[in-house]
Amino acid sequence: MQTEEMPFWQQLTLTQMSQAQWESLCDGCGKCCLNKLIDDETEELHFTNIACDLLDLRTCQCKDYPNRFKKVPDCTRLTPDLIDEFHWLPASCAYRRLAEGQPLPDWHPLITGSRSAMHAAGASVRGKAIHERHAGDWEDHIVTWPL
Template identity: 55%
Template sequence: MNSDANEPFWRTKSLDEMDAAEWESLCDGCGRCCLVKLQDEDTEAIAYTDIGCKLLDDDGCRCRDYPNRQAQVPDCVRLTPQTVRALDWLPPSCAYRLVEEGRDLYWWHHLVSGDRDSVHAAGVSVRGKVAALEDELPLEDFIEHMVRWPLRLPRGAIRRLAKAVPLNAAAAPSAASPRKR
């Protein structure tokens, strides 16, 4: 990828080229990937639920024990450039997915807005949408909690996206701006 000092790193680097700090900063804190997903045994189709991982802080939309999450939740998926490419269930708003697809970050992402709460204000995060944590319900009840909203962008966020004007043109690209390859 081309490197331009005036462009933000997510527009000039591939996921593989990012350092650890850049990689971690890509997470917008929406918590959508921390929702329990169910897989149909026959079709292998994935369905989201409104049930959070037992480590999800459903108000802050972050993991309560991020450094030790895989020891506590063995099926927690650690995102790497390779897993991002392989996973088909990452939400459409996921910054890792967007960068991998050569798309730009949305206006609510803290790297664009400068505010970690903009993801919540846009209605993109799971705040207020989690029915329970996985250790609060019996497994047989999970199917009753299947939802489609994690795979959609909120209407208000889409409307604002169309009207978005960057606060700082150098740091805040529009969502339609292509990333350099």
């Protein structure tokens, strides 16, 4: 049972949320749409500043969200049954934060009511990413700022 004093993300576990509540957790930062590299020797995950070509680099939203899995077969669908695998998401990600028992960041759209605070805080990929088609050698694009 939800109370009006506490928002749903403080009352429900990720697995208890409705689909609409789950989707609303996404802050729209675009960090999960950045390509990652895995070191063959150490299996360490490295973020790049190379965004999926479907990501609008200004709005940080997918240009074709309903058809993203058809157009980008290796696009990852975040679902509650994958919570144990959320360690690859950036530390600012609401899904990861809630899975780890942390609060949403102060700039999160569910708290502020808009995505402008997130962009103003520098928490999105806006102004920091390039598309795959312009990247060249991906190893030259490893970055630490998404973390």
